[in-house]
Amino acid sequence: MHAAVVVFPGSNCDRDLAVAFEAAGARVSMVWHKDTSMPDGVDIIGIPGGFSFGDYLRCGAIAANSPICRSVADHAGRGGYVIGICNGFQVLTETGLLPGVLLRNAGLKYICRTVGLRVETSASPFTEGYNAGDVINVPIAHHDGNYYADDETIALLQGEDRVAFTYTDNPNGARADIAGILSENRRVLGMMPHPERAADAGHGGTDGQALFRALRGVLSTA
Amino acid sequence: MKARVHVMLKNGVLDPQGEAVRHALGALGFDGVNGVRQGKVIELDLADGTSEDDVTAMCEKLLANTVIESYSVEMS
Numbered sequence: 264m265h266a267a268v269v270v271f272p273g274s275n276c277d278r279d280l281a282v283a284f285e286a287a288g289a290r291v292s293m294v295w296h297k298d299t300s301m302p303d304g305v306d307i308i309g310i311p312g313g314f315s316f317g318d319y320l321r322c323g324a325i326a327a328n329s330p331i332c333r334s335v336a337d338h339a340g341r342g343g344y345v346i347g348i349c350n351g352f353q354v355l356t357e358t359g360l361l362p363g364v365l366l367r368n369a370g371l372k373y374i375c376r377t378v379g380l381r382v383e384t385s386a387s388p389f390t391e392g393y394n395a396g397d398v399i400n401v402p403i404a405h406h407d408g409n410y411y412a413d414d415e416t417i418a419l420l421q422g423e424d425r426v427a428f429t430y431t432d433n434p435n436g437a438r439a440d441i442a443g444i445l446s447e448n449r450r451v452l453g454m455m456p457h458p459e460r461a462a463d464a465g466h467g468g469t470d471g472q473a474l475f476r477a478l479r480g481v482l483s484t485a
Numbered sequence: 486m487k488a489r490v491h492v493m494l495k496n497g498v499l500d501p502q503g504e505a506v507r508h509a510l511g512a513l514g515f516d517g518v519n520g521v522r523q524g525k526v527i528e529l530d531l532a533d534g535t536s537e538d539d540v541t542a543m544c545e546k547l548l549a550n551t552v553i554e555s556y557s558v559e560m561s
Contacts, residue, residue, distance in 0.1 A: 320547070320548070321550055324547065324550065328546070328547055356552075357550065362552075363552065364550055364552045364553050366498070366499070366501075366553070367501050367502060368501070369499070369501050370501075371501050371502065371505055409501075411498065411499075411552075411553060412552070413552075436499070436501070
C-alpha cells in the first residue's frame with residue numbers, strides 16, 4: 264500500500280496521519296500543496312486535519328483550489344481511494360468530491376474531546392474492519408464540524424448506505440448526527456473525527472486502528 | 486474598476502453566529518431584534534475590462550459555496 268499525505272500551509276495532522284498509515288504497513292509519501300502530480304503508484308491519498316490556509320474565506324476553500332487538489336480529483340475520478348479527516352473532510356466537500364458542507368458548530372465553540380461514533384456501515388474499504396452498529400471512541404477537534412446538506416442529499420446518503428459514521432451524542436449540530444460519509448463508489452471517505460489519533464496504545468485508545476488495517480487489507484490485494 | 490460581492494447564507498441554513506449576535510444585542514438591552522443573519526462583503530479591485538460575468542464565475546468557483554450561500558455582485 265502506497266499512501267500520499269497532502270500537506271497544506273496550516274495542516275497539523277499530516278505527520279500523525281503518516282504515522283498511522285505506516286503503522287498499518289503503508290509506504291508514505293508527503294506531497295506539498297504546490298505539487299501538480301502524485302508520486303507514481305499511489306493507492307490512497309490522505310487529506311489531513313488542521314487549518315489549511317488559516318481557514319480563510321471558508322474552511323478548506325483555498326486548499327480545494329490548490330494545484331495538488333486537481334491530482335486528488337483525478338485520482339478519485341480514476342477510482343482511487345481518498346480519505347479526508349477533519350479539515351480534509353472540509354476540503355473534500357469544497358472540491359465537490361463529497362456532497363454537503365461543514366458549518367460552524369451549533370454551540371459556536373471549538374470542541375476537542377473523545378466522542379462515541381456508531382459505525383453505520385461495514386460495506387466500505389474503510390469500515391470493513393468494524394461491524395455495522397459497533398460503537399467506537401475517537402477524538403474530535405474542530406470548530407466547523409456541523410455537517411449540512413439539503414434534505415434530498417441526506418436522504419440519498421442514507422438510502423445508498425453512504426453514511427459511514429454517526430455521533431452517538433451529537434456534539435456539533437450535524438444533520439442526521441453525521442460524522443462521516445462515503446462517495447458514490449465508496450472509495451472516498453470524509454470524516455470529522457480523527458481515527459489517526461486513536462491508532463496507538465499511547466493515544467489512550469486504538470479504536471481507529473481497524474480503519475487503517477482494513478485499507479491495508481484492501482490495497483495490498485488491489 | 487471595483488466590484489463588491491455580498492455573500493449570505495441561504496434562507497433555511499441555520500446561522501449560529503447570527504443567532505449569537507442576536508442574543509448579545511438582546512443582552513445589551515436592544516429589544517426588538519427578531520433575527521440576525523451574518524454574511525460577508527468582499528471587495529475586488531479589478532483590471533479594466535473585467536466583466537460582471539467574470540466576477541460571477543469567481544463567485545461560483547471560489548467566493549461563495551453555493552450549497553449554503555447565495556451571492557450578489559455590484560459593479561462600480
